[in-house]
Amino acid sequence: MCELLRAVIDCIIPADDYPSASQNRVDVYIERILQNELQEWQDKFQAGLDELEADAKRTTGQGFAALPPQRQNALLAAMEHDAAWSEWFAMLVQLTNEGYYADRSNGGNPDHASWDMIGYEPRLPPGLI
């Protein structure tokens, strides 16, 4: 699950000169929110990852995480446009962005790298975050 999840979220937010989703600990956020407010999504979220992995193996003979980015993106785009999985895909995008752009108390974005990237500063007094 962990390696697969990291590969999937890195398609949603890839690395450039700022961290990818997994480099920004978005997987930690997703696992946490699925154990708390989004418990009812746990099985469905996992089912989408399983489907993606099965697709990868069926079409390439390899696991999703081992594929080159272009193949990964194509498999994800197929999920995005599949009526049965579009809701799952939207949730994947939502959770990845929440982990990436929210404050670090939520588990992702430990150094607030995404805020540096876009130019957001909380400008709070020292000691507060």
Add this chain to the structure above:
Amino acid sequence: MQSEFDVIVVGAGAGGGVAAGVLAEAGKTVLVLDRGRALGINAVPRDHLRNHRISQYGYNTETPAQLAGRPRVAVNVLGREEVVSPENGGYGYNASVVGGGTLVYGAQAWRFLPDDFRMASRYGVPEGSSLADWPISYEDLEPFYDKVEWEMGVAGSPHVLSGKRERDFPMPPVALNLSGQTLKRGADQLGWPTGPVPLLINTVPYNGRDACIGCGMCVGFSCPTDAKVGSQNTMTPRALKTGRCTLTTGATVASLVTENGKVVGVRYFKDDKEHVARAKTVVLAAAAIETARLLLNSRTDREPNGIGNNSDHVGRHIQGHYYPGAIGLFDDVVQDGVGPGVSISTLKFNHNNPGIVGGGMLANEFVKLPIIFQKNCWQPGVPRWGIEAKRYMRHAYTRAMHVQGPVQEIPSANGRVTVDSSRRDRFGIPVPRLSGTQHESTVDVGQFMQKRAEDWLRASGAKEIWSWAPPLFLSHGQHQAGTTRMSDDPKNGVVDRHCRVHGHDNLFVADGGPHVTNAGLNPVLTILALAWRTAEFIAGN
């Protein structure tokens, strides 16, 4: 606790805090009941996913346990009924905490305009609407706007199109930030008058508290320097300082207690036990939805459909604000991140728009949390994932600007709060049911204002613009108002011109409920001013 108070105030939010402060200082003994907690400024988490701007996972002013077991029923425009929790937009939630919305709001401190008090006379009554004039005028309220501005603290400077003022603001306005400077150039080119957004924020030290430091976490959160002015750091402390005010938190009021039809107190729950508190006078300040619910859940032989409801107006005419808006993308950086973010506004379109009933204000927006920008400010056509999405965030966050404003809603008697006796909260109290919509002409006003927001951005140099206006729906939320309409004739409303419930000499409302109309402006200063006026009336009798 003493057995009888002079006054019980239900709700320690905007109006309740003012009522308690004025009445306690006038020598009355006051009991304030609030179902929330009293939280210090740094006890409100700065969680970007749980606050009063983004709430799908909860709020920062209540624990999950506080939010549990208090559903409402929301009926959408197609008539579909849904049981909703406070995190849901259809619920119309307002912070349940000492200070209420004023602890976590954006603090826009607008006086309503003179024409806002006489909408029916000014425009006629659109067919099917319940548009009406207020029984009082801007001039009646002006001295109390003045009191609130000076006693609590408002920063601003007069707009050319605003009502006459006795004196200036006590504090200078917030400076024009970079987006404000950009919009000023556009407005000048269009010939539109502009002015600062008046704010209940200390721009200089005032009332013993510090000035705003321009942080990027204003609206939705408590102020890190306590510069934001709420009832919790002004009027409620003044009430408590007299020694005559008792503030009881964690207290949920269920109903009014009556004897022979006369109000003698309230029944409430605290620590899962039922209590009764008695008083000579009761002031309801629970916000428009909960105050209506409380009246509807208080039935007597004389008023079998709820106290104050013999003319069937309690809960009707509910209003909030439709918010049309536009986002413009500029070539250059137009955001400097200096909070609160709102700094420029125009009142040009609040009235005098051909073919439109009323109108609304436009202003720039608060500094956006990154995740809010990601959710709400996406340019149509840009992919939502992958490297292009990341580049969009990186490019657009400082180059995009959001202009929006509240539209004056045209009320309808069908947009209303009732109580659903088949559904109860965790105390067994029937829950509010929200149904109907505002009058459909409100949609036209929204679409008109959407175009004006586009005009402003275009003139200011935006290269790409996208915009929206709300479809017909039932709006209420943080600006909720209208459910205990003010009228001289008991047949036409719930409270009289002193915000006293018709037919009761000792029952008052001090929230947005008495607003006959809710202007195209944020309503809090009017709630505060009316509460002050009502409290002085009570103290003088």
